[in-house]
Amino acid sequence: xxxxxxxxxxxxxxxxxxxxxxxxxxxxxxxxxxxxxxxxxxxxxxxxxxxxxxxxxxxxxxxxxxxxxxxxxxxxxxxxxxxxxxxxxxxxxxxxxxxxxxxxxxxxxxxxxxxxxxxxxxxxxxxxxxxxxxxxxxxxxxxxxxx
Amino acid sequence: xxxxxxxxxxxxxxxxxxxxxxxxxxxxxxxxxxxxxxxxxxxxxxxxxxxxxxxxxxxxxxxxxxxxxxxxxxxxxxxxxxxxxxxxxxxxxxxxxxxxxxxxxxxxxxxxxxxxxxxxxxxxxxxxxxxxxxxxxxxxxxxxxxxxxxxxxxxxxxxxxxxxxxxxxxxxxxxxxxxxxxxxxxxxxxxxxxxxxxxxxxxxxxxxxxxxxxxxxxxxxxxxxxxxxxxxxxxxxxxxxxxxxxxxxxxxxxxxxxxxxxxxxxxxxxxxxxxxxxxxxxxxxxxxxxxxxxxxxxxxxxxxxxxxxxxxxxxxxxxxxxxxxxxxxxxxxxxxxxxxxxxxxxxxxxxxxxxxxxxxxxxxxxxxxxxxxxxxxxxxxxxxxxxxxxxxxx
Numbered sequence: 001x002x003x004x005x006x007x008x009x010x011x012x013x014x015x016x017x018x019x020x021x022x023x024x025x026x027x028x029x030x031x032x033x034x035x036x037x038x039x040x041x042x043x044x045x046x047x048x049x050x051x052x053x054x055x056x057x058x059x060x061x062x063x064x065x066x067x068x069x070x071x072x073x074x075x076x077x078x079x080x081x082x083x084x085x086x087x088x089x090x091x092x093x094x095x096x097x098x099x100x101x102x103x104x105x106x107x108x109x110x111x112x113x114x115x116x117x118x119x120x121x122x123x124x125x126x127x128x129x130x131x132x133x134x135x136x137x138x139x140x141x142x143x144x145x146x147x
Numbered sequence: 148x149x150x151x152x153x154x155x156x157x158x159x160x161x162x163x164x165x166x167x168x169x170x171x172x173x174x175x176x177x178x179x180x181x182x183x184x185x186x187x188x189x190x191x192x193x194x195x196x197x198x199x200x201x202x203x204x205x206x207x208x209x210x211x212x213x214x215x216x217x218x219x220x221x222x223x224x225x226x227x228x229x230x231x232x233x234x235x236x237x238x239x240x241x242x243x244x245x246x247x248x249x250x251x252x253x254x255x256x257x258x259x260x261x262x263x264x265x266x267x268x269x270x271x272x273x274x275x276x277x278x279x280x281x282x283x284x285x286x287x288x289x290x291x292x293x294x295x296x297x298x299x300x301x302x303x304x305x306x307x308x309x310x311x312x313x314x315x316x317x318x319x320x321x322x323x324x325x326x327x328x329x330x331x332x333x334x335x336x337x338x339x340x341x342x343x344x345x346x347x348x349x350x351x352x353x354x355x356x357x358x359x360x361x362x363x364x365x366x367x368x369x370x371x372x373x374x375x376x377x378x379x380x381x382x383x384x385x386x387x388x389x390x391x392x393x394x395x396x397x398x399x400x401x402x403x404x405x406x407x408x409x410x411x412x413x414x415x416x417x418x419x420x421x422x423x424x425x426x427x428x429x430x431x432x433x434x435x436x437x438x439x440x441x442x443x444x445x446x447x448x449x450x451x452x453x454x455x456x457x458x459x460x461x462x463x464x465x466x467x468x469x470x471x472x473x474x475x476x477x478x479x480x481x482x483x484x485x486x487x488x489x490x491x492x493x494x495x496x497x498x499x500x501x502x503x504x505x506x507x508x509x510x511x512x513x514x515x516x517x518x519x520x521x522x523x524x525x526x527x528x529x530x531x532x533x534x535x536x537x538x539x540x541x
């Protein structure tokens with residue numbers, strides 16, 4: 001089976017990490033964009049780039065990852081977010097998951113594990129999109145049927 | 148009649164003149180002192196060797212070792228024993244020398260009985276006061292030591308987690324860079340075979356070293372957390388449900404059905420919710436993995452009140468634990484998981500946390516019939532925030 005490319009937005013203030021992870025995920029057939037802080041990350045989503053998954057660091061200067069997560073989930077609820085941080089505590093994990101993050105990984109993460117989670121997240125977003133499309137189609141049929 | 152207080156005062160009366168010593172001993176005995184007698188300095192020291200006295204009443208002028216020499220010896224061997232010297236009128240200077248050598252006081256013969264008893268009691272009181280002061284000083288030293296251990300542990304914890312976090316970031320970069328190169332190498336066809344082999348070997352070594360370093364940083368974070376105790380009241384059933392949610396993904400992968408029994412019950416407990424969550428996550432994850440070995444099954448988490456304790460059981464339908472492993476399962480680094488799958492610290496750390504929370508942990512299992520891990524926790528544990536006796540000696 002051919003792998004479906006995933007649109008991944010990496011938000012992390014460690015530029016070397018963003019570069020290396022980005023290069024690796026691109027090599028593996030994905031579309032990757034990156035941002036070094038929360039605001040620039042949100043700007044990429046705001047310009048309409050269709051991200052499937054956001055890989056999000058938590059401890060960043062300016063807006064921290066939890067705030068970015070809240071804003072992503074408020075504005076783009078079907079975009080999945082994987083928290084990936086070197087500053088992990090079980091509390092941030094739990095609060096992140098409660099705020100709607102898809103999963104939580106501690107740096108340095110096993111790449112295979114990250115790939116599995118990215119694929120699961122992509123599938124979940126695709127399912128959401130499918131449901132929305134069906135609901136819209138259904139609404140359209142009802143509207144045209146009623147005319 | 149003598150009170151119990153006086154009865155307990157042990158007195159050694161040392162004098163070479165029996166006609167003076169014996170009647171005095173009798174009178175003091177009647178006044179409630181526990182009197183022993185010695186007729187020479189040597190005898191006195193032998194008597195003290197076999198049983199110490201609260202106070203020694205001793206004549207200065209004795210043949211052989213004189214009273215001042217015996218005083219030196221007593222103060223050297225038993226510094227807490229108070230000594231009152233007896234001198235003749237003509238030898239006041241001896242009494243002064245005695246005081247300088249550490250005698251509590253000196254009395255001149257002939258002795259006025261009430262005066263003597265007053266002095267003996269004073270000597271005992273003084274000893275008691277000094278003992279109390281010593282105990283208080285010792286207590287203060289111990290508290291200061293504990294405070295300083297606590298401060299150092301807290302500082303070390305903060306530093307450990309800071310270091311761990313700061314190291315995790317560069318480790319992640321090395322990890323990704325290595326993976327990137329490995330990926331490129333795997334996809335390149337025009338690489339000489341010799342170079343490919345050595346490059347793969349080198350990249351493999353980088354990757355395994357990153358893994359090793361990250362195990363250490365994670366242990367440091369665990370260590371930092373372990374010193375952070377926070378005892379509060381919480382609902383254990385609610386926590387169990389949260390843990391089942393947190394482990395639901397692993398459960399799905401291992402085809403395990405995880406259920407909290409009596410889930411509508413409220414069970415308030417005073418403990419450390421963060422440590423308890425760690426304990427439950429470890430035990431539930433282990434149970435799920437055990438069930439996974441049998442391609443699926445059930446895990447039940449149950450809680451019940453038993454007197455002043457709470458009993459938590461985690462039961463699984465996994466393959467069970469062989470009898471020979473049951474006694475070793477909580478040992479550090481004991482693991483039956485394949486190399487690289489577990490460090491073997493899980494159950495020993497888990498048991499350690501439970502014990503620090505004032506509880507106990509046991510396991511029961513029969514090969515082929517699953518396993519039951521059972522924790523008994525006090526509903527209100529007595530946990531001091533610092534346990535220097537359990538921690539590293541800093």
